[in-house]
Amino acid sequence: MLAFQTTPAQIVALHDDERLDDELAAYLTASGYKVNGPERRSWRNSLPALARHLCALGYGDLDALVEYQLPRSSRRIDVILAGAEPLTMRATYLVVELKQWSEASRYDDDGSVLRVNYLEQPQLHPALQVQAYCAYLVDYVEKVREWPNAVHGMAYLHNAKRDHIPDLLRERSYQSMVWTPDKAEQFPVYLERKFHRVRHPQAAYRLLTSPIRQSRQLLSLAADEVTNRALFPLLDEQRAAYELVLRGVRWAEEGRGKRVVIISGGPGSGKSAIGLNLLAELAREERQIAHATGSRAFTRTLQQYARRQPADPAQRTRPLFSYFMDFMDATPDKLDVLICDEAHRIRARSTKGSRQGSKPQVQELIEAAKVPVFLLDDNQVVRPDEVGSVDTITEAAGQLDLEVDRIELGAQFRCGGSPRYERWVLHLLGLARAAPYRWKGDERFRLALVDSPEEMETILRGCQDRGESARISAGFCWPWTHRAQNGRLVPDVRIESWARPWNAYDDYPPKGIPTSAYWATDPRGFGQIGCIYTAQGFEYDWSGVIIGKDLVVRDGRFVSDPRKSCDPAIVNGEGRVIARNADRLIRNTYKVLLTRGLRGTLLFADDPETQAFLSQLIPAPHRPGRLIAPGVRRIDAVRADRPAGSHTGTPATPSERSDTGSMPARSGAADGELDER
Incomplete structure (x- = not known):
């Protein structure tokens, strides 16, 4: 390190x-x-x-x-x-x-x-x-x-x-x-x-x-976390946020008033880990609790993992893991704690069938529990009807005359913990003021541009075959045939001679294919292309991202073209753009997709000019079919064995390692290998 x-x-x-x-x-x-x-x-x-x-x-x-x-x-x-x-x-x-x-x-x-x-x-x-x-x-x-x-x-x-x-x-x-x-x-x-x-x-x-x-994927341990504590050590602001929620529970029990807790942070800052640790502790204390999200995939996956444990069924199925809309008719303060994960996906109003809530959804969630907890990232809004933000929740709490405890998380636990990569993504997508710049390399996280989706798939399949999770996701720029044909998903995502299907659309996919909710966590999800709605909230070791033609480079900068989107939330059936903030939604979408990987990301752009621009910023794999990690000379042997008193104060910095992004090869590595020495 x-x-x-x-x-x-x-x-x-x-x-x-x-x-x-x-x-x-x-x-x-x-x-x-x-x-x-x-x-x-x-x-x-x-x-x-x-x-x-x-x-x-x-x-x-x-x-x-x-x-x-x-x-x-x-x-x-x-x-x-x-x-x-x-x-x-x-x-x-x-x-x-x-x-x-x-x-x-x-x-x-x-x-x-x-x-x-x-x-x-x-x-x-x-x-x-x-x-x-x-x-x-x-x-x-x-x-x-x-x-x-x-x-x-x-x-x-x-x-x-x-x-x-x-x-x-x-x-x-x-x-x-x-x-x-x-x-x-x-x-x-x-x-x-x-x-x-x-x-x-x-x-x-x-x-x-x-x-x-090895990096542990959050949801693959969700069930164990509900029954066994301390699987996710919480650091600094994470632990402070956790303790503030427990304080809110104690204060509510003592009649000292109700408080709203807001925990904000970027991708990989540990928001969901806080939620699951809270769930474990509060379940152990036999509190009335619920965990809610606005994501079908995220909630269904939590339900699936929880049901694997032979513990009390009342804390293993749907009453524990819910959706934001499920609290439309909730009795005020019936719950001790309501954990609202991915709260940036809160809608303006709850809708269930033909019914619509009579009050803002954020107000329903605040009223449902003595201690409502909101975990969110303002920069992950990807649908025009999502209104969750720190300001929205704070304003709603103020209207109910409730005090707010807020913690902002600053650490990064995804993307190899690399602040360099996180900052690079923001600059690349135009979400920071300065222009994009060349990736300088980082031993904590691997990034490479591939020449084709075939090369991306070959490399990632090698990872998948070695038991390391890998997925390919793409911008929503291809039509989506919802129903299988002849017992197979239709390969809608087409780039020249390469074609693959989107992840399954409904709950009854062809045999051997996971439902959309489990695309990111079921090993059989490799081979289908994930969209923003199945990738958001999840993580996997190695991520492949295909940038579609809804975000292209022209004159040296990224510009959005919502007309090229096939997302019904952005474009209607006649091809008319219906989302007012389409540009920001598209950029946020790619920010989410580019920050799913725990260890590395491969990138490819469908638009030739965009691919050429990226080739000036991102190194290619060392050779086709292989992505080899930079050598890690954390500290050389001479310094390790130096005699006492000969310290120089010189750190083992990236200048002493391979920090050019060239990804040198290791002898004996198999094709398709991402190697970490």
């Missing part, structure tokens, strides 16, 4: 030379992150405080991994100290979260969420924050999973006193320690038990080069 590898002694030297924040900023910029002023100030204030403390206690030569990026996530840990246990000389690690806070106050009753004066959003207690980082490391990093007790966690608050930071009213452990200056006498004792002063030559290397556990 990525990290700026140095030592406490070197941190002090860089700070004294006034080079610390410049070195770290250069490293993060090369890794695809944007660095702001507050982040630089944090490095200057907090890192030297920790480093000088360690040097004074004789631990200046420990390996320090600064800004360590968590696997499969854009979230970073401030510092991981790597060394050896004094008696066994076994590798051991201390995860350190640095805070400049001088004081904080409780935002909820047990201190899980705190209010910090100069920060707008409620903040997760740093003890819970660092504990979650430790759990995440143990969960994903294979070398750490072998010895989980080697991972400890500490929040280091160098400006605070013990009484100025609320204590947690829950069990504490070595993964949730909090240090303040008035606890100074405890730190030397802890370090003597945890670390040998002599540097361990392999501890940092083992962590940085460890194999990473």
